[in-house]
Amino acid sequence: MKAQVSTEYLVILAVVLVIALVVVYLVSQGTSLGGGIVDSQSQAYWKGVGPLAINNFRASGTGLQLEIQNNAQETVTMTALSGTGLTTYTTSTTFAPGQTNTVTVTLAATCGAAGTRYSYGNVTFTFNQGQVNGKTFVGQRPVSGTCS
Structure with missing residues (x-):
């Protein structure tokens, strides 16, 4: 009887362990759900900053297309x-209040195959506003x- 209880206990423990390992694997692989959350946060952030906001962005091949709006x-x-x-974009582009323009910035390296994740940090705008x-x-x- 004791051996049967021990065996049942070990089987239950093994099942729980397998489930835990599957959960850890899915979380550590950055499933598309996790990537989607990061992307949504990125899009929400860039739409709300100013004076120049990025309403939409899309990377493909060697270009990053940005829809920029003057807020x-x-x-x-x-x-x-x-x-x-x-690669630093240096074409002077003027935006009237509320105006949106699309610019394409050259990537330092090709984005990758469709579905490949990208992340470009330290995005810096240099601009003239008013008398400054x-x-x-x-x-x-x-x-x-x-990448698309």
Whole structure:
């Protein structure tokens, strides 16, 4: 009788251990759900910053396409955009209040196959606003998503 109880206990323990290992594996692999949460946070952050916000972004091949909007009440001229993994974009682009423009920044390395995750940090805008030239804004979150 004692041997049967011990065997049942070991079987139950083994099942619990297998379930725990599966959960740990799924969490550590950064499932698409986890990646989706990070991407959603990144998109929400960049839509809400100012004076220049990034409403949408998409990486494909060697380019990162950014839809940038002026959230300021006055004209803003972006003079540079840089970040980790990005080649500095130096085409001067002027935005009227509320205006949206799409710019394509060259990536330092090809994004990868469709579905491959990317993350470009330290995204920095250099811009002129009002009478002040050379202002900078460094994003606190990376631009992240999946290659298309």
